[in-house]
Amino acid sequence: MTTQKKSVRFEEMMEKLRECAEKIDSEDTSLEESIALYEQCVTYHRQCTEILARARQRVEIYRPEAGEIAEFGEEQ
Secondary structure (H helix, E strand, O other): OHHHHHHHHHHHHHHHHHHHHHHHHOOOOOHHHHHHHHHHHHHHHHHHHHHHHHHHHHOEEEEOOOOEEEEOOOOO
């Protein structure tokens, strides 16, 4: 259940990031609002990046021919 909560949290932050970006692109958004939204986007991006980094550390690929476990992304 913890993994599911992290996944939902990540997805929610990505959606907020998309919403902020759309508002910034709107012609109705003032410069001050755009700057505040940009700052929110940076925060959401950092949080998403941290979650992805932690997830990547947890993902491992088992290489039976070598009898070892390698980190995700390593060539086999």
